[in-house]
Amino acid sequence: MNKVLMSGNNIIGEAAIRAGCRFYAGYPITPQNELTEYMAEHLRTVEGGVFLQSESEIAAIHMITGASATGARVMTSSSSPGISLKQEGISSMAACELPGIIVNIMRGGPGLGNIRPAQGDYFQATRGGGHGDYRTIVFGPATCQELADLTMDAFDLADKYRTPVMILADGMMGQMMEPVIFKKPKPRQYNEKFMLRGAGHGKSKIIRGLILDPIDMEEHNWKLARKYQVIIDHETLHEEYKTEDAKLVIVAYGTSARIAKGAIKRLRDKGMKVGLFRPITLWPFPELKLRKLAEKINNFLVFEMSTGQMLEDVRLALQGYADIGFHGRPGGVVPTPAELANVVARHYEKKD
Amino acid sequence: MAKKVFSRPKCLKEAIFHYCPGCGHSIAHRLVAEVIDELGIRGTAIGIPPAGCAVLAYNYLDVDMIEAQHGRGPAMASGIKRMLPDGIVFSYQGDGDLAAIGIAESFHSANRGENITIIFINNAVYGMTGGQMAPTTILEQKTTTTPGGRNKTSEGYPVKVCELLSSLDGTTYIERCAVNSPAGVNKTKKAIKKAFQCQIDGLGFSLVEILSPCPTNWKMTPIDSCKWIDTTMSKVFPLGVFKDNTTAVKKSREAAS
Numbered sequence: 001m002n003k004v005l006m007s008g009n010n011i012i013g014e015a016a017i018r019a020g021c022r023f024y025a026g027y028p029i030t031p032q033n034e035l036t037e038y039m040a041e042h043l044r045t046v047e048g049g050v051f052l053q054s055e056s057e058i059a060a061i062h063m064i065t066g067a068s069a070t071g072a073r074v075m076t077s078s079s080s081p082g083i084s085l086k087q088e089g090i091s092s093m094a095a096c097e098l099p100g101i102i103v104n105i106m107r108g109g110p111g112l113g114n115i116r117p118a119q120g121d122y123f124q125a126t127r128g129g130g131h132g133d134y135r136t137i138v139f140g141p142a143t144c145q146e147l148a149d150l151t152m153d154a155f156d157l158a159d160k161y162r163t164p165v166m167i168l169a170d171g172m173m174g175q176m177m178e179p180v181i182f183k184k185p186k187p188r189q190y191n192e193k194f195m196l197r198g199a200g201h202g203k204s205k206i207i208r209g210l211i212l213d214p215i216d217m218e219e220h221n222w223k224l225a226r227k228y229q230v231i232i233d234h235e236t237l238h239e240e241y242k243t244e245d246a247k248l249v250i251v252a253y254g255t256s257a258r259i260a261k262g263a264i265k266r267l268r269d270k271g272m273k274v275g276l277f278r279p280i281t282l283w284p285f286p287e288l289k290l291r292k293l294a295e296k297i298n299n300f301l302v303f304e305m306s307t308g309q310m311l312e313d314v315r316l317a318l319q320g321y322a323d324i325g326f327h328g329r330p331g332g333v334v335p336t337p338a339e340l341a342n343v344v345a346r347h348y349e350k351k352d
Numbered sequence: 353m354a355k356k357v358f359s360r361p362k363c364l365k366e367a368i369f370h371y372c373p374g375c376g377h378s379i380a381h382r383l384v385a386e387v388i389d390e391l392g393i394r395g396t397a398i399g400i401p402p403a404g405c406a407v408l409a410y411n412y413l414d415v416d417m418i419e420a421q422h423g424r425g426p427a428m429a430s431g432i433k434r435m436l437p438d439g440i441v442f443s444y445q446g447d448g449d450l451a452a453i454g455i456a457e458s459f460h461s462a463n464r465g466e467n468i469t470i471i472f473i474n475n476a477v478y479g480m481t482g483g484q485m486a487p488t489t490i491l492e493q494k495t496t497t498t499p500g501g502r503n504k505t506s507e508g509y510p511v512k513v514c515e516l517l518s519s520l521d522g523t524t525y526i527e528r529c530a531v532n533s534p535a536g537v538n539k540t541k542k543a544i545k546k547a548f549q550c551q552i553d554g555l556g557f558s559l560v561e562i563l564s565p566c567p568t569n570w571k572m573t574p575i576d577s578c579k580w581i582d583t584t585m586s587k588v589f590p591l592g593v594f595k596d597n598t599t600a601v602k603k604s605r606e607a608a609s
């Protein structure tokens with residue numbers, strides 16, 4: 001298969017369509033407009049494809065929920081403030097066990113913030129985000145190739161577990177261009193019994209999250225919890241980079257992990273043995289894999305473009321097992337590998 | 353043998369309505385069920401109940417149904433209909449659901465001319481949450497959040513949904529009825545049938561507003577509630593067909609093809 005050079009936002013759109021996404025709804029917001037526009041341009045050229053520019057992010061998430069209920073593969077995308085508005089619908093999809101893909105191309109926040117790349121929505125993404133006891137599978141891609149691969153995988157996972165899946169990237173990932181190869185999508189496996197397409201001559205179906213009896217609601221909560229446990233047990237993904245001989249390991253995801261790799265190259269040139277642990281699924285967080293690393297390494301440094309959010313997951317994994325430092329640049333600042341290398345060097349020397 | 357003239361509609365389940373005595377929701381449900389039977393669309397219909405007293409409509413209507421969050425029915429209906437153009441998609445909504453929290457979704461689905469049907473129950477209060485002010489609460493009407501009566505300077509004016517939506521080029525059929533008398537019930541059924549037929553024929557957005565008694569929160573007897581619709585409510589919300597473009601749309605389609 002041929003390599004093509006595309007920008008991140010367009011790659012997500014192309015991968016989604018190749019994976020069989022036939023319904024997209026979204027509301028313009030920078031820095032992800034290229035994705036919305038890509039879907040507008042390309043969904044109309046595939047059979048059965050529908051693009052809808054919604055009146056708001058709230059409407060968009062409920063539009064894709066409706067389309068998903070009919071059995072279509074669906075996606076919506078936005079950036080931070082718009083993702084806040086989608087939370088009602090994401091909670092509802094989780095409750096009703098409907099698959100769908102939500103893309104968050106993060107920007108600086110809180111509030112309107114700015115339109116620069118940031119990672120301040122980690123808590124929102126990995127803790128459920130909306131109300132109630134639920135989780136969302138969250139991918140944190142770090143390369144354009146991963147944007148392509150994980151977008152396709154997201155559709156499969158959403159179907160497999162009948163749950164919303166989020167792709168959490170940032171403005172940098174959305175804009176950058178790299179050559180990618182689109183893999184062949186897997187044939188879809190999704191049972192018709194979950195689709196609402198009119199009762200025909202059969203029994204009518206109900207899809208709902210309203211369960212008034214607390215005992216029944218509790219059982220539904222536990223049922224979802226059991227599903228999330230299966231996801232935790234089977235679906236964590238991470239990358240380890242130069243950790244074999246490392247004395248210090250940076251923990252970073254997405255754009256931060258790219259910067260970290262640049263820093264590691266510089267540090268290694270100076271003889272410092274630094275590696276990277278990169279969670280690819282942010283929820284479920286690869287906690288046990290990280291803790292395993294602490295059997296041989298004692299010095300970790302979390303690096304995020306936020307004031308420290310994934311830091312809490314790293315603490316849950318490593319507190320009591322290893323030392324944890326932190327470097328954060330929130331607000332839309334993208335630090336250089338040189339800056340990070342300096343910070344890491346100080347931590348490295350402190351311990352070594 | 354005597355001819356049976358009244359029986360349960362086929363697509364009304366054998367369940368006892370949870371609605372208060374004298375509530376208009378039960379009548380509206382029955383009418384929807386009768387129309388679905390008569391049009392033979394039980395197999396293709398997909399209904400969307402609201403957050404509101406009618407949230408459990410899926411316990412009564414024997415068609416495929418999917419719950420919407422408060423006010424989001426028309427957005428969901430848009431998604432369903434676009435993916436299932438042969439389905440007959442309707443949302444059933446109260447006045448808080450449609451005209452307050454969900455006004456953007458109803459306005460824009462109407463404006464896009466989505467080929468869906470909305471059954472809109474106007475009972476001038478928030479029934480489910482205990483009788484607070486709705487966008488359709490009329491001036492001077494007492495509710496739990498307008499204990500001194502709705503005051504235009506602080507609470508604004510009742511929202512007239514039919515008037516508002518019929519001004520949009522995207523809408524095809526819009527009518528306001530009331531279920532406070534046998535004649536009104538018959539008229540309402542005709543309107544609902546026309547609205548669904550409009551969708552079946554692919555003519556675009558249809559909405560039937562139903563002035564509907566809520567004796568519990570109006571703090572009136574069911575009989576007084578029915579009278580109040582005549583004497584007071586329908587003066588603010590006049591009954592009638594606000595828009596019927598079905599013939600025009602049909603003709604322009606025929607001319608185009």
Ligand SMILES: Cc1ncc(C[n+]2csc(CCOP(=O)(O)OP(=O)(O)O)c2C)c(N)n1
Nearest residue numbers: 403404405422446447448449477478479480
């Ligand atoms: C986001 C959200 N806000 C508030 C509510 C609470 N709530 C449920 S129904 C309702 C109003 C119902 O009034 P209406 O739409 O007029 O329908 P009725 O009960 O009168 O039929 C409200 C405020 C909710 N379910 N969701």
Ligand code: SF4
Nearest residue numbers: 371372375405479566
């Ligand atoms: S509160 Fe009002 S709208 Fe709700 S069921 Fe009772 S009468 Fe009907």
